[in-house]
Amino acid sequence: MEVIFKVIRQQENSSPVVQTYLLDAESGNTILDCLNRIKWEQDGTLAFRKNCRNTICGSCAMRINGRSALACKENIGSELARLQQILSLASKASTIPEITVAPLGNMPVIKDLVVDMSSFWNNLEAVAPYVSTAARQVPEREFLQTPLERSQLDQTGNCIMCGACYSECNAREVNPDFVGPHALAKAYRMVADSRDSDTENRLESYNEGTKGVWGCTRCLYCDSVCPMEVAPLEQITKIKQEILTHKQADDSRSIRHRKVLIDLVKEGGWIDERQFGLQVVGNYFRDLKGLLSLAPLGFRMLCRGKFPMSFEPSQGTQQVRLLIESVQQEERLETKN
Structure with a gap:
């Protein structure tokens, strides 16, 4: 069947342009197969990354019809079926189907589908993604783990550093300090590793402002596009739970936000907004600056009759x-195990 490929092409520091290629392809052909044919048969100047062609190396990550994916994993048939489901294209079956390919987001373009991944790697390095045994003496034999201890690392160990989650990260798009879901997923691997000796310092670092876990907007895009089911958001949540276990509510506003929300819902079934602002922003009446910052909003709410008096x-x-306490009990049991 004939397929139109619309490739978003761009030179460094220039505006993108759309270039169209008509290709005769089969439904089982991968997007990477088709890009190879375009390069070999139609346009040798087209630039994109590739390597293993077997969903192992992560090199060929790019945006395919608006979402980041591996070009060697997605094929023509499944991609067109996905488009029909999303865009209701069944009524346009007589037209030639189109597939749009673009470079990854949140990273500057070098050429065409090749992006500069420096920020991606720098943010990974920022979380110290390697086991630290600095506090231990050099052992006479290797550090051993039980099968259960090793199984805690399986999911995050599947990450192939393709950059798909980083490309789709809304938090990274608006906050250049946020290290990204890939880095924090790898960070949890270090927290969960029984051989690591630097957990306390790690949690302190990941708790810092909006650079670490509290910068995540929980949009779920990272989980939805991950080709290896690493579920970065799930790993970020696990780090938050570790931080909350180690920290008190008055240590930071981010921690208070989580703890106060849970406490108020347990107490009243939903959030008492009056108490929420005072306890989170005002730090239980101990943060005078925070309390004063609430005054203008409170005054406007009073004037418009929107301030809840009870x-x-x-x-x-x-x-x-009971539901919250049951979940908390399960989490404590998992931590012990």
Whole structure:
């Protein structure tokens, strides 16, 4: 069948242009197969990265029809079926199907589909993605792990550093200090590794401002595009839980936000907004600057009759409390095991 490929091409520091290629392809051909044919048969100047062609190296990550993926993993048939489902293209079956290919996001373009991944690698290095045994003496034999200890590393160990999650990260797009989901997924691997001797310092670093785990917007894009099911957001959440276990509520606003939210929901079934602002921003009346920052908003709410003068617990508060406590109990048991 005939397929139109629209490739977003760009030179460094220039505006992107769309170049169209018509290709006779089969439904089982991968996107990388098609790009190879375009380069070999139609346009030798087209630039893109590739290596293993077997979803192992991560080199061929790019945006395919608006979402980051591996070109060697996605094929024509599945991609067109996905497009039909999203865009309801069944009524346009007589037209030639189109596939748009673009470079990864959140990284500057070098040429065509090749991006500069310096920030990606620099942010990975920032989380010290290697086991630290500095506090230990040199052992007479290697550090051994039980099968259970090793199994804790399986999911994050599957990461192939393709950059798909980093490309789609909304937090990274608006906050250049955020290290990215790939780095924090690797960070959790170090936290979970029984051989590592630097957990406390790691958690302190990952807890810093919006550079670490608290910079994540929880948009779930990283999980949805990861070709290896690493689930970076899940790993970020696990780091947050470790931090919350080690820290007190008055250590930072980010920690208070999580702890206060849970406590208020347990108490009333939903959030008492008056208490939430005072406890999170005002740090239980101990942060005068924070309390003063709430005054303008509180005044506007009062003037417009939107300030709640009382709080009514929700129906089923007891059931909500029992559910939260059951989850917390399960988390404590998992931590012990």
